Amino acid sequence: MVNINSNFKNLKYIHLHQVLIKLRPLEQYYDNSTLENKLETQSDVQKVCEGFCKALKRDLSLEEVTSLYSAAIMLLLVSDPEIQNRRLELLNDCLNYSDTLKPTMIDYITRELIENFKYASSLADSNTEYDYMLYFLWAMPHIITASETGKMISLGLLRSFIAELANQTPIVMHIYRNISEIWQMVKTINLDTILDEWSIHKIYVLIKSFSLSLSTAALNTKNSALKQAGYRGFELPHAEIENEISQWFKTLRNKLKDKHTADGTKSILMLVRFIDYNIISFLAEGSSEVASETGNEAPLKRISF
Template sequence: MLDTKLTDLPDIKAPDLTFEELTQVLTTLRPLQRYSFCVEAQKEQDVEKLNRGFVRMLYNELSLEEVVSLYSASILMFVLREGGQVRPWHHRLELLNGIFNYSDTLKPTMIHYATVETLNNIKLISAEREYCYMYLLEAIPHILVSSDTGKMIALCLLRSVLADYSNSTIILNIYRNLWEVWEMIQLISQDTILKEWSLRKTYILVKTFSLIMASTALCSSNQGLKTAGYRGFDLPSGSSEFRIWFKSLKDRLDEKYKELKSKDGLMLVRFIEHNIIGHLKETANESMSDTGTEAVAETEKDTTA
């Protein structure tokens, strides 16, 4: 058993995003600072004035720089807490869905630019990279279902997180396929995860992979992206390797967190079991079932011939 410490188990959640932290990022978004409502709302700390102004912008013709700045602003507005209180759900989703539905551009260069700018802006929130990624993970499930453009940007953001954790170099921020994502994960040592990573960082890793897998190989709503020329929405033939790796990680984490008597840690173990291993088992069973059906059909042909 690897040595573990209770200090390895901070609360998984990131701290509530404050208005001051929101303003810290907004002041760097020059395309938005040209609007008087944005400057005034920041000074007045008026969240609703900001939200109304950003939503009104969507009814006008916006430059690419303005659209991409609003991507970042909408994510921050979505995760913002007012005095520890979550803003009304429809207010949070109105801007997020609106901006990611504003344009249906799926050009690789535009997706790359939007991904790089959005990720860099979100990283301005905190020096703690894990906090920034947790904020992203709160918004990304909604971005994934907002539009094809939103889905591709979200996949690229998730891919960038895994590239960071695996020290992989990305030249063009475009999702390619699940196997490429898997190759990044293989570069991460499980020993390092167990000995050095916080519970939060481990959660970010498995949550990121599960979101990518669920949105690509396990999702039937990718026809728009396929029509636009994107590929990689099928489960690779060697996906059994995914299950073996994650089962090994799950078993080792289970041992670690049972020893530490960590409820959060054991919840993470169950998350891996249900959201990654379970889906891979089902897919494998379906493949075996399909193979068996084909074999029976071939046998029947031979018998009747």
């Protein structure tokens, strides 16, 4: 059985090493000799983390903070389970270092993150154009819940993923706008193309990205701080558009179910269930009441993989 969310495991210490070398704004905050010997163990990485923790006690530029975001997310991705809590603490500290909610800042941060993660995914022996999205999607629940800054960065990233998957014109400003705009990008993707040409991983990226956008923005009661910062679009679209979205994903779900019936691929069945519980049922519930905070899953109402 294919592990749909496993591609992030392609990120290795050697790739982290190459990315850190690329993050020039951070080079003063750790011992360069460590990188000259390369990063081979968690102990080596811990020394780098300690330097970043000290950096967070200083006055940092936007370029330095943005580089820390990239480093902290990648450090979480390569961490062993027993030290993930420490890596999460570093990520939370980075995302709570300062208020970077201005649209121009979110745009800059999102562009830099995408560039750094595309570079990281390109270092793997075998990679696809969407592997960097899988890296982010694994860490996204942690980024979303870390801070309001993390939430807006995540929404900007998710919007950019969908735009790239839909082959849309390059985004001018990498910031979240509203679900209706994201839906307009999704609906341009031909369903037969998805079924005949896309891999299971790529389909997963699409439905996971849309689902996270939906639950984080339109179905989240805790976006008051973002509204106060001037952002809008934190609600479901009107009933007609909502019905369009539901019907499109129901059609995709049914076609995937037919495909599962034909070849018995369990990962396809997981996609079917994911659409059922994380998009279609969310839309149905959202019409009458707001769903729970992203990351706090309601029993039997949501699944993840």
